[in-house]
Structures are given as structure tokens and as C-alpha cells.
Amino acid sequence: xxxxxxxxxxxxxxxxxxxxxxxxxxxxxxxxxxxxxxxxxxxxxxxxxxxxxxxxxxxxxxxxxxxxxxxxxxxxxxxxxxxxxxxxxxxx
Numbered sequence: 240x241x242x243x244x245x246x247x248x249x250x251x252x253x254x255x256x257x258x259x260x261x262x263x264x265x266x267x268x269x270x271x272x273x274x275x276x277x278x279x280x281x282x283x284x285x286x287x288x289x290x291x292x293x294x295x296x297x298x299x300x301x302x303x304x305x306x307x308x309x310x311x312x313x314x315x316x317x318x319x320x321x322x323x324x325x326x327x328x329x330x331x
Contacts, residue, residue, distance in 0.1 A: 277323070278330050288329040291315040295331045 277285045284297040287306065291313055298306040304323065310316045322328040 276326060277328065285323075286331050287319070287323070288331060289315075290319055 277287070279285055280297045282297075284299050285306070286295065286297050288294070289296045289308065291310070296306075296308065298308050301307055301309070305320050306316075306323070308316075309320065319328065
């Protein structure tokens with residue numbers, strides 16, 4: 240193995256490690272950024288009652304603090320996001 244091969248493998252390893260650390264920090268930041276007083280399940284998903292489908296759901300919040308099931312074209316989803324922001328959403 241040449242010095243160039245060792246250097247390339249070393250750099251590749253370090254870049255992969257940096258990518259993993261970045262992803263871990265990003266996930267932790269997102270969880271902390273949208274920490275609410277809403278009840279959550281063991282995976283950190285908020286437990287809300289979906290207005291659109293009239294059912295209990297455990298959902299994650301996306302980068303904008305909206306449930307991952309959010310549909311921008313549906314008025315029930317819009318009012319759900321408003322109520323989450325105001326912490327008046329129905330939970331279970």
C-alpha cells in the first residue's frame with residue numbers, strides 16, 4: 240500500500256466520522272429546537288389527535304415544527320399546526 244492510498248483511506252475514514260457526528264448533532268438539535276410540553280412516546284414523537292383523519296397519532300415534527308403527516312393543501316392540517324404552536328392541540 241502506498242502513502243497515497245493510506246492518506247486516501249485515512250481521509251475517507253475521517254470524513255465518514257465527521258458525517259456521522261454531523262447527523263447526530265443535527266438530529267439532537269432538531270429534537271431540542273421543537274421541544275414542547277406535548278406528550279411524547281418512547282421515540283420522542285408527539286402524541287396528537289389528527290383532525291383530518293380523526294384518529295390518535297404519534298408523529299415526529301419536521302424542521303419547521305410541523306407534524307410529518309402535514310399536508311399544506313388541507314385546512315385541518317393548517318389549523319393543527321396553529322394549535323401545536325399555541326400548545327392547545329388535543330393530545331392523548
